[in-house]
Amino acid sequence: MFKLNINGKDESLDAPEDMPILWALRDVLHMTGTKFGCGMAQCGACTVHLDGQPIRSCITPVSMAAGKKITTIEAMQEDQVGQVVQAAWREIDVVQCGYCQSGQIMAATALLTTNHKPTDADIDAAMSGNICRCGTYPRIRAAIHAAAEKLA
Numbered sequence: 001m002f003k004l005n006i007n008g009k010d011e012s013l014d015a016p017e018d019m020p021i022l023w024a025l026r027d028v029l030h031m032t033g034t035k036f037g038c039g040m041a042q043c044g045a046c047t048v049h050l051d052g053q054p055i056r057s058c059i060t061p062v063s064m065a066a067g068k069k070i071t072t073i074e075a076m077q078e079d080q081v082g083q084v085v086q087a088a089w090r091e092i093d094v095v096q097c098g099y100c101q102s103g104q105i106m107a108a109t110a111l112l113t114t115n116h117k118p119t120d121a122d123i124d125a126a127m128s129g130n131i132c133r134c135g136t137y138p139r140i141r142a143a144i145h146a147a148a149e150k151l152a
Contacts, residue, residue: 007075017063022046024062033073033102044130047103048072054110073102082109088147096134108144116151
């Protein structure tokens with residue numbers, strides 16, 4: 001039995017210690033905003049925050065999250081930076097198929113939480129490993145810059 005703090009709420013989780021956070025969120029807690037993409041930490045669709053840092057939940061076991069705070073896409077409406085990022089995503093019309101977007105938004109929010117004036121190089125580094133099969137990278141970068149302007 002694990003006690004996890006997910007989106008500010010303590011949850012008791014009866015799961016094996018090696019269960020990836022992704023499956024604990026989706027299958028046990030029925031929080032389906034975090035997506036399964038590759039299962040190998042290569043695509044970024046499963047990105048969540050662990051103590052504010054973006055991680056790949058598909059390979060991170062729940063035992064690593066004990067005593068830490070997990071934040072998912074479901075909590076971004078409650079986060080000031082997350083709200084601005086989501087608004088910029090809508091304004092720039094980033095989404096095409098949308099499958100990768102929760103991971104993209106989580107990575108962008110982590111970046112803008114610590115860096116309100118990212119350069120293109122900063123954005124590329126922070127978003128590296130978040131794959132968009134539709135190729136909306138120019139719109140993702142534009143949305144991050146637009147969100148940064150609002151946060152500055």
